[in-house]
Amino acid sequence: MAKEIISVQGNNTLTGTVQISGAKNSALKLIAASILAQGRCVIRNVPCISDIDVMSEVLEVLGASVKRGDESDDEHTLVIDTSSIDSYETPYELVSKMRASISVLGPLIGRFGRALVAMPGGCQIGARKIDMHLRGLEALGVEFSIDHGYLTADAKEGLHGAHVVLDFPSVGATENLLMAAVVASGTTVIANAAREPEIVDLANMLNEMGAKVSDAGSSIVTVEGVELSSLHPCEHVTVGDRIEAGTFLVGGALTGGPLTVMNVSPDYLHMAIAKLREMGCMVRVGADWITVSREAKLLPVEIQTLPHPGFPTDLQAQFMLLAACAKGTSVITENVFENRFMFAAELARMGAEIVIEDHHAIVRGGRKLQGAPVSSTDLRAGAALVLAGIVAEGETRVHKIDHIDRGYENYVGKLRSLGAEITRGLPYPNHRHTVRIGTDI
Secondary structure (H helix, E strand, O other): OOOOOOEEOOOOOOOOOEOOEEHHHHHHHHHHHHHHHOOEEEEEEOOOHHHHHHHHHHHHHOEEEEEEOOOOOOOOOEEEEEOOOOEEEEOOOHHHOOHHHHHHHHHHHHHEEEEEEEEEOEOOOEOOOOOHHHHHHOOOOOOEEEEEEEEEEOOOOOOOOOOEEEEOHHHHHHHHHHHHHHOEEEEEEOOOOOHHHHHHHHHHHHOOOOOOOOOEEEEEEEOOOHHEEEEEEEEEEEOOOOOHHHHHHHHHHHHHEEEEEEOOHHHHHHHHHHHHHHOOOOOEEEEEEEEEOOOOOOOOOOOEOOOOOOEEEHHHHHHHHHHHOOOEEEEEEEEOOOOOHHHHHOOOOOOOEEEEEEEEEEOOOOOEEEOOOOOOOOOOHHHHHHHHHHHHHHHEEOOOHHHHHHHOOHHHHHHHHOOOOOEOOOOOOOOOOOOOOOOOO
Protein backbone atom coordinates (compact mmCIF):
# COMPACT_ATOMS: atom_id res chain seq x y z
CA MET A 1 0.00 0.00 0.00
CA ALA A 2 1.37 3.41 -0.97
CA LYS A 3 2.16 5.78 1.85
CA GLU A 4 0.96 9.36 1.97
CA ILE A 5 3.09 12.21 0.74
CA ILE A 6 2.90 15.98 1.13
CA SER A 7 2.66 17.92 -2.12
CA VAL A 8 3.61 21.62 -2.14
CA GLN A 9 3.21 24.17 -4.91
CA GLY A 10 5.76 26.94 -4.58
CA ASN A 11 3.88 30.18 -3.93
CA ASN A 12 6.27 31.98 -1.55
CA THR A 13 3.44 32.86 0.83
CA LEU A 14 3.22 32.33 4.58
CA THR A 15 1.51 35.03 6.58
CA GLY A 16 -0.88 35.23 9.51
CA THR A 17 -1.07 33.71 12.99
CA VAL A 18 -0.60 30.10 14.06
CA GLN A 19 -1.27 28.45 17.44
CA ILE A 20 1.70 26.39 18.63
CA SER A 21 0.95 22.99 20.17
CA GLY A 22 2.28 21.64 23.45
CA ALA A 23 5.94 20.59 23.42
CA LYS A 24 6.49 17.04 22.20
CA ASN A 25 9.78 16.70 24.07
CA SER A 26 8.10 17.79 27.28
CA ALA A 27 4.81 15.90 27.06
CA LEU A 28 6.56 12.56 26.46
CA LYS A 29 8.47 12.86 29.76
CA LEU A 30 5.44 14.16 31.66
CA ILE A 31 3.59 10.99 30.63
CA ALA A 32 6.50 8.91 31.94
CA ALA A 33 6.56 10.87 35.21
CA SER A 34 2.92 9.99 35.89
CA ILE A 35 4.13 6.45 36.72
CA LEU A 36 5.36 7.85 40.05
CA ALA A 37 1.98 9.36 40.97
CA GLN A 38 0.15 6.04 41.48
CA GLY A 39 -3.19 7.60 40.57
CA ARG A 40 -5.06 9.76 38.05
CA CYS A 41 -2.98 12.55 36.49
CA VAL A 42 -4.38 15.05 33.99
CA ILE A 43 -1.91 16.53 31.50
CA ARG A 44 -3.21 19.36 29.31
CA ASN A 45 -1.92 20.93 26.10
CA VAL A 46 -0.66 17.57 24.83
CA PRO A 47 -0.08 17.53 21.05
CA CYS A 48 -1.94 15.05 18.83
CA ILE A 49 1.11 13.38 17.28
CA SER A 50 2.25 9.81 16.77
CA ASP A 51 5.04 9.92 19.38
CA ILE A 52 2.46 10.63 22.07
CA ASP A 53 0.44 7.63 20.88
CA VAL A 54 3.51 5.40 21.25
CA MET A 55 4.32 6.63 24.76
CA SER A 56 0.68 6.18 25.74
CA GLU A 57 0.88 2.61 24.48
CA VAL A 58 4.02 2.02 26.56
CA LEU A 59 2.12 3.00 29.72
CA GLU A 60 -0.86 0.87 28.74
CA VAL A 61 1.42 -2.15 28.34
CA LEU A 62 2.68 -1.48 31.87
CA GLY A 63 -0.93 -1.59 33.09
CA ALA A 64 -1.99 2.08 33.12
CA SER A 65 -5.17 3.53 31.71
CA VAL A 66 -4.58 6.33 29.20
CA LYS A 67 -7.48 8.32 27.77
CA ARG A 68 -7.32 11.29 25.42
CA GLY A 69 -9.95 13.90 26.30
CA ASP A 70 -11.45 14.84 29.66
CA GLU A 71 -15.02 15.71 30.63
CA SER A 72 -14.94 18.58 28.13
CA ASP A 73 -13.73 16.23 25.37
CA ASP A 74 -10.57 18.29 24.89
CA GLU A 75 -8.44 16.15 22.58
CA HIS A 76 -5.32 17.88 23.87
CA THR A 77 -5.84 16.52 27.39
CA LEU A 78 -4.50 13.16 28.53
CA VAL A 79 -6.03 11.46 31.57
CA ILE A 80 -3.57 8.86 32.88
CA ASP A 81 -4.40 6.50 35.73
CA THR A 82 -1.27 4.67 36.86
CA SER A 83 -2.74 3.11 40.00
CA SER A 84 -3.09 -0.27 38.26
CA ILE A 85 0.44 -0.47 36.82
CA ASP A 86 1.68 -3.96 37.67
CA SER A 87 4.60 -4.42 35.29
CA TYR A 88 8.06 -2.90 35.03
CA GLU A 89 8.90 -4.35 31.58
CA THR A 90 8.75 -2.43 28.29
CA PRO A 91 8.88 -4.53 25.09
CA TYR A 92 11.25 -4.00 22.19
CA GLU A 93 8.34 -3.53 19.76
CA LEU A 94 7.50 -0.22 21.40
CA VAL A 95 10.95 1.01 22.44
CA SER A 96 12.19 0.46 18.87
CA LYS A 97 9.49 2.82 17.57
CA MET A 98 10.62 5.72 19.71
CA ARG A 99 13.81 6.22 21.69
CA ALA A 100 12.05 8.46 24.21
CA SER A 101 10.51 5.27 25.62
CA ILE A 102 13.75 4.90 27.60
CA SER A 103 12.38 7.75 29.75
CA VAL A 104 10.27 5.24 31.69
CA LEU A 105 13.49 3.75 33.12
CA GLY A 106 13.85 6.34 35.91
CA PRO A 107 10.22 6.35 37.08
CA LEU A 108 9.95 2.55 36.95
CA ILE A 109 13.03 2.25 39.16
CA GLY A 110 11.56 4.91 41.43
CA ARG A 111 8.25 3.07 41.76
CA PHE A 112 9.29 -0.60 41.77
CA GLY A 113 13.00 -0.48 42.57
CA ARG A 114 13.60 -2.32 39.32
CA ALA A 115 12.97 -2.17 35.57
CA LEU A 116 13.35 -4.34 32.48
CA VAL A 117 13.63 -2.16 29.40
CA ALA A 118 14.54 -3.10 25.83
CA MET A 119 17.71 -1.39 24.64
CA PRO A 120 16.73 1.46 22.30
CA GLY A 121 19.55 1.16 19.77
CA GLY A 122 20.48 4.01 17.43
CA CYS A 123 18.38 6.39 15.37
CA GLN A 124 18.46 8.30 12.09
CA ILE A 125 20.39 11.28 13.48
CA GLY A 126 22.96 9.54 15.66
CA ALA A 127 23.69 6.80 18.14
CA ARG A 128 22.39 8.65 21.23
CA LYS A 129 24.07 6.31 23.71
CA ILE A 130 22.55 5.90 27.17
CA ASP A 131 25.83 5.48 29.07
CA MET A 132 25.25 8.66 31.08
CA HIS A 133 21.77 7.49 32.09
CA LEU A 134 23.25 4.28 33.48
CA ARG A 135 26.27 5.83 35.23
CA GLY A 136 24.07 8.42 36.90
CA LEU A 137 21.54 5.85 38.09
CA GLU A 138 24.35 3.59 39.31
CA ALA A 139 25.46 6.45 41.55
CA LEU A 140 21.96 6.34 43.09
CA GLY A 141 22.34 2.64 43.90
CA VAL A 142 21.05 0.92 40.76
CA GLU A 143 22.76 -2.18 39.40
CA PHE A 144 22.50 -2.92 35.66
CA SER A 145 22.94 -5.95 33.47
CA ILE A 146 22.26 -6.50 29.78
CA ASP A 147 20.91 -9.81 28.52
CA HIS A 148 19.53 -10.65 25.06
CA GLY A 149 18.99 -6.98 24.20
CA TYR A 150 17.22 -6.09 27.43
CA LEU A 151 18.50 -3.80 30.16
CA THR A 152 17.78 -5.03 33.68
CA ALA A 153 17.88 -2.45 36.48
CA ASP A 154 17.74 -3.35 40.16
CA ALA A 155 18.06 -1.09 43.20
CA LYS A 156 18.46 -3.98 45.67
CA GLU A 157 19.45 -1.79 48.61
CA GLY A 158 17.10 1.05 47.71
CA LEU A 159 17.82 4.38 46.04
CA HIS A 160 20.05 6.89 47.80
CA GLY A 161 21.10 10.43 47.04
CA ALA A 162 24.40 11.15 45.33
CA HIS A 163 26.43 13.88 43.63
CA VAL A 164 26.32 13.14 39.90
CA VAL A 165 28.39 15.01 37.31
CA LEU A 166 27.24 14.41 33.72
CA ASP A 167 29.92 14.26 31.01
CA PHE A 168 27.58 16.24 28.75
CA PRO A 169 24.35 18.09 29.59
CA SER A 170 22.20 15.25 28.27
CA VAL A 171 18.47 15.96 28.35
CA GLY A 172 17.50 12.28 28.60
CA ALA A 173 20.01 11.50 31.35
CA THR A 174 18.95 14.54 33.36
CA GLU A 175 15.30 13.53 33.07
CA ASN A 176 15.84 9.90 34.07
CA LEU A 177 17.97 10.97 37.04
CA LEU A 178 15.34 13.47 38.16
CA MET A 179 12.53 10.89 38.06
CA ALA A 180 14.53 8.38 40.10
CA ALA A 181 16.11 10.86 42.52
CA VAL A 182 12.79 12.30 43.70
CA VAL A 183 12.19 9.11 45.72
CA ALA A 184 15.83 8.42 46.70
CA SER A 185 16.76 8.81 50.36
CA GLY A 186 18.78 11.94 51.00
CA THR A 187 19.90 14.65 48.60
CA THR A 188 20.89 14.27 44.97
CA VAL A 189 22.86 16.94 43.11
CA ILE A 190 23.00 16.74 39.31
CA ALA A 191 25.90 18.82 37.99
CA ASN A 192 26.26 19.80 34.33
CA ALA A 193 22.53 19.12 34.05
CA ALA A 194 20.60 19.89 30.87
CA ARG A 195 18.96 23.34 31.02
CA GLU A 196 16.23 22.96 28.38
CA PRO A 197 12.76 24.41 29.08
CA GLU A 198 11.40 20.86 28.93
CA ILE A 199 13.55 19.98 31.99
CA VAL A 200 11.94 22.85 33.88
CA ASP A 201 8.48 21.67 32.80
CA LEU A 202 9.20 18.15 34.06
CA ALA A 203 10.55 19.45 37.37
CA ASN A 204 7.45 21.63 37.80
CA MET A 205 5.16 18.62 37.34
CA LEU A 206 7.22 16.51 39.73
CA ASN A 207 6.97 19.29 42.33
CA GLU A 208 3.22 19.49 41.77
CA MET A 209 3.17 15.76 42.59
CA GLY A 210 4.94 16.39 45.90
CA ALA A 211 8.61 16.11 44.90
CA LYS A 212 11.28 18.58 46.01
CA VAL A 213 13.29 19.64 42.96
CA SER A 214 15.06 23.00 42.98
CA ASP A 215 17.07 25.03 40.44
CA ALA A 216 15.81 23.14 37.38
CA GLY A 217 16.88 25.09 34.31
CA SER A 218 20.32 25.75 35.79
CA SER A 219 23.42 23.60 35.37
CA ILE A 220 23.19 22.33 38.97
CA VAL A 221 19.88 20.77 40.02
CA THR A 222 19.19 19.67 43.59
CA VAL A 223 16.65 17.01 44.56
CA GLU A 224 15.58 16.32 48.15
CA GLY A 225 14.24 12.78 48.15
CA VAL A 226 10.74 12.03 49.50
CA GLU A 227 8.87 8.81 50.22
CA LEU A 228 7.15 7.30 47.16
CA SER A 229 3.90 7.20 49.15
CA SER A 230 3.98 10.98 49.55
CA LEU A 231 3.80 11.56 45.78
CA HIS A 232 0.29 12.15 44.46
CA PRO A 233 -1.47 12.75 41.13
CA CYS A 234 -1.71 16.27 39.74
CA GLU A 235 -3.02 18.37 36.86
CA HIS A 236 -0.39 19.99 34.67
CA VAL A 237 -0.27 22.10 31.50
CA THR A 238 2.51 21.32 29.00
CA VAL A 239 4.62 24.25 27.83
CA GLY A 240 4.45 25.38 24.19
CA ASP A 241 6.71 23.68 21.66
CA ARG A 242 9.68 25.96 20.98
CA ILE A 243 10.86 23.82 18.04
CA GLU A 244 7.50 23.91 16.28
CA ALA A 245 7.44 27.67 16.90
CA GLY A 246 10.96 28.04 15.49
CA THR A 247 9.98 26.03 12.41
CA PHE A 248 7.07 28.35 11.60
CA LEU A 249 9.22 31.43 12.30
CA VAL A 250 11.69 30.15 9.68
CA GLY A 251 8.75 29.83 7.28
CA GLY A 252 7.85 33.46 7.92
CA ALA A 253 11.46 34.53 7.46
CA LEU A 254 11.68 32.63 4.16
CA THR A 255 8.63 34.28 2.63
CA GLY A 256 8.70 37.67 4.37
CA GLY A 257 5.69 37.25 6.65
CA PRO A 258 4.54 38.82 8.83
CA LEU A 259 3.96 35.55 10.67
CA THR A 260 3.05 35.27 14.35
CA VAL A 261 3.37 32.18 16.55
CA MET A 262 1.19 32.04 19.68
CA ASN A 263 1.36 29.93 22.88
CA VAL A 264 5.14 29.88 23.27
CA SER A 265 7.54 31.86 25.45
CA PRO A 266 10.15 33.93 23.56
CA ASP A 267 12.54 33.07 26.42
CA TYR A 268 12.79 29.56 24.97
CA LEU A 269 14.11 30.84 21.62
CA HIS A 270 16.68 33.53 22.43
CA MET A 271 19.38 32.15 20.10
CA ALA A 272 17.00 31.43 17.23
CA ILE A 273 15.55 34.94 17.47
CA ALA A 274 19.06 36.42 17.56
CA LYS A 275 20.02 34.50 14.39
CA LEU A 276 16.82 35.56 12.60
CA ARG A 277 17.68 39.20 13.33
CA GLU A 278 21.28 38.62 12.22
CA MET A 279 19.94 37.31 8.91
CA GLY A 280 17.99 40.51 8.29
CA CYS A 281 14.60 39.72 9.80
CA MET A 282 12.53 41.91 12.08
CA VAL A 283 11.34 40.07 15.19
CA ARG A 284 8.86 41.37 17.78
CA VAL A 285 7.97 39.50 20.96
CA GLY A 286 5.28 39.50 23.63
CA ALA A 287 4.58 37.43 26.72
CA ASP A 288 3.56 34.34 24.73
CA TRP A 289 3.96 35.32 21.08
CA ILE A 290 6.66 36.07 18.49
CA THR A 291 6.23 37.83 15.13
CA VAL A 292 8.76 37.66 12.30
CA SER A 293 8.80 39.70 9.09
CA ARG A 294 11.37 40.62 6.46
CA GLU A 295 11.69 43.27 3.76
CA ALA A 296 15.41 43.09 2.94
CA LYS A 297 17.33 40.17 1.44
CA LEU A 298 18.37 37.32 3.71
CA LEU A 299 21.95 37.59 4.97
CA PRO A 300 24.41 34.72 5.52
CA VAL A 301 25.03 33.48 9.05
CA GLU A 302 27.30 31.32 11.20
CA ILE A 303 25.57 28.85 13.52
CA GLN A 304 26.88 26.30 16.02
CA THR A 305 24.41 23.90 17.60
CA LEU A 306 24.83 23.52 21.35
CA PRO A 307 22.77 22.40 24.34
CA HIS A 308 20.31 24.99 25.64
CA PRO A 309 20.65 27.96 25.93
CA GLY A 310 22.78 27.55 22.80
CA PHE A 311 21.34 27.17 19.31
CA PRO A 312 19.07 24.07 19.25
CA THR A 313 20.09 21.17 17.03
CA ASP A 314 16.39 20.62 16.32
CA LEU A 315 16.34 23.91 14.35
CA GLN A 316 19.53 23.26 12.42
CA ALA A 317 17.85 21.87 9.27
CA GLN A 318 15.34 24.72 9.14
CA PHE A 319 18.09 27.33 9.37
CA MET A 320 20.17 25.48 6.78
CA LEU A 321 17.25 26.02 4.42
CA LEU A 322 17.18 29.70 5.39
CA ALA A 323 20.92 29.93 4.72
CA ALA A 324 20.46 28.28 1.30
CA CYS A 325 18.14 31.15 0.38
CA ALA A 326 20.46 33.87 1.70
CA LYS A 327 22.89 35.79 -0.50
CA GLY A 328 26.39 34.67 0.48
CA THR A 329 28.12 31.82 2.28
CA SER A 330 26.95 30.51 5.64
CA VAL A 331 28.68 28.01 7.91
CA ILE A 332 26.68 25.68 10.13
CA THR A 333 28.46 23.52 12.70
CA GLU A 334 26.65 20.52 14.19
CA ASN A 335 28.01 19.67 17.66
CA VAL A 336 25.21 17.47 19.01
CA PHE A 337 24.27 14.70 16.52
CA GLU A 338 26.76 13.20 14.09
CA ASN A 339 24.33 12.29 11.29
CA ARG A 340 22.12 15.36 11.19
CA PHE A 341 23.53 16.63 7.88
CA MET A 342 21.70 13.91 5.92
CA PHE A 343 19.14 16.63 5.21
CA ALA A 344 21.68 18.50 3.08
CA ALA A 345 21.58 15.88 0.31
CA GLU A 346 17.80 16.22 0.01
CA LEU A 347 18.00 20.01 -0.10
CA ALA A 348 20.71 19.71 -2.76
CA ARG A 349 18.20 17.81 -4.91
CA MET A 350 16.22 21.05 -4.96
CA GLY A 351 19.21 23.06 -6.16
CA ALA A 352 20.92 24.15 -2.94
CA GLU A 353 24.72 24.23 -2.92
CA ILE A 354 25.99 22.67 0.31
CA VAL A 355 29.40 21.17 1.05
CA ILE A 356 29.82 18.95 4.11
CA GLU A 357 33.23 18.94 5.81
CA ASP A 358 33.24 16.76 8.91
CA HIS A 359 30.70 18.41 11.26
CA HIS A 360 30.57 21.65 9.28
CA ALA A 361 28.18 22.53 6.46
CA ILE A 362 29.26 25.28 4.07
CA VAL A 363 26.11 26.67 2.48
CA ARG A 364 26.60 28.82 -0.60
CA GLY A 365 23.27 30.56 -0.73
CA GLY A 366 21.36 32.57 -3.29
CA ARG A 367 20.45 29.82 -5.76
CA LYS A 368 16.78 29.51 -6.64
CA LEU A 369 15.32 26.28 -5.31
CA GLN A 370 13.41 24.01 -7.67
CA GLY A 371 10.59 21.67 -6.77
CA ALA A 372 11.61 18.00 -6.69
CA PRO A 373 10.71 14.66 -5.11
CA VAL A 374 12.47 14.47 -1.74
CA SER A 375 12.35 12.27 1.38
CA SER A 376 12.32 13.16 5.06
CA THR A 377 15.48 11.86 6.69
CA ASP A 378 14.23 12.70 10.18
CA LEU A 379 11.50 14.67 11.93
CA ARG A 380 12.95 18.18 11.59
CA ALA A 381 14.37 17.60 8.11
CA GLY A 382 10.90 16.61 6.90
CA ALA A 383 9.36 19.81 8.22
CA ALA A 384 12.14 21.85 6.59
CA LEU A 385 11.66 20.16 3.20
CA VAL A 386 8.00 21.14 3.23
CA LEU A 387 9.02 24.75 3.87
CA ALA A 388 11.53 24.48 1.02
CA GLY A 389 8.69 23.51 -1.29
CA ILE A 390 6.86 26.72 -0.42
CA VAL A 391 9.71 28.88 -1.79
CA ALA A 392 10.76 26.56 -4.65
CA GLU A 393 9.71 26.81 -8.30
CA GLY A 394 7.04 24.26 -9.21
CA GLU A 395 5.91 21.25 -7.22
CA THR A 396 7.74 19.51 -4.38
CA ARG A 397 6.68 16.09 -3.19
CA VAL A 398 7.86 15.10 0.26
CA HIS A 399 7.97 11.38 1.03
CA LYS A 400 8.34 9.49 4.34
CA ILE A 401 6.15 12.03 6.10
CA ASP A 402 5.59 9.67 9.03
CA HIS A 403 8.68 11.41 10.44
CA ILE A 404 6.78 14.71 10.40
CA ASP A 405 3.74 13.14 12.08
CA ARG A 406 5.95 12.23 15.03
CA GLY A 407 6.31 15.83 16.12
CA TYR A 408 4.05 18.26 14.23
CA GLU A 409 0.32 18.31 14.84
CA ASN A 410 -1.72 19.13 11.72
CA TYR A 411 1.35 20.55 9.96
CA VAL A 412 -0.32 20.67 6.57
CA GLY A 413 -3.48 22.28 7.95
CA LYS A 414 -1.54 24.96 9.81
CA LEU A 415 0.58 25.80 6.76
CA ARG A 416 -2.52 25.94 4.57
CA SER A 417 -4.13 28.39 7.01
CA LEU A 418 -1.08 30.64 6.48
CA GLY A 419 -1.51 30.63 2.70
CA ALA A 420 0.55 27.66 1.54
CA GLU A 421 -0.67 25.67 -1.48
CA ILE A 422 -0.25 22.28 0.11
CA THR A 423 -2.03 18.94 0.16
CA ARG A 424 -1.52 15.58 1.76
CA GLY A 425 -2.54 12.24 0.34
CA LEU A 426 -1.58 9.17 -1.66
CA PRO A 427 0.82 9.50 -4.61
CA TYR A 428 -0.46 8.51 -8.03
CA PRO A 429 2.45 7.88 -10.42
CA ASN A 430 0.35 7.83 -13.60
CA HIS A 431 -1.36 11.18 -13.18
CA ARG A 432 -0.75 14.32 -11.17
CA HIS A 433 -3.31 14.14 -8.42
CA THR A 434 -3.26 14.18 -4.64
CA VAL A 435 -6.18 13.24 -2.39
CA ARG A 436 -7.19 16.16 -0.23
CA ILE A 437 -7.83 15.47 3.41
CA GLY A 438 -9.94 17.83 5.46
CA THR A 439 -8.22 17.21 8.78
CA ASP A 440 -4.49 16.48 8.71
CA ILE A 441 -2.91 14.46 11.46
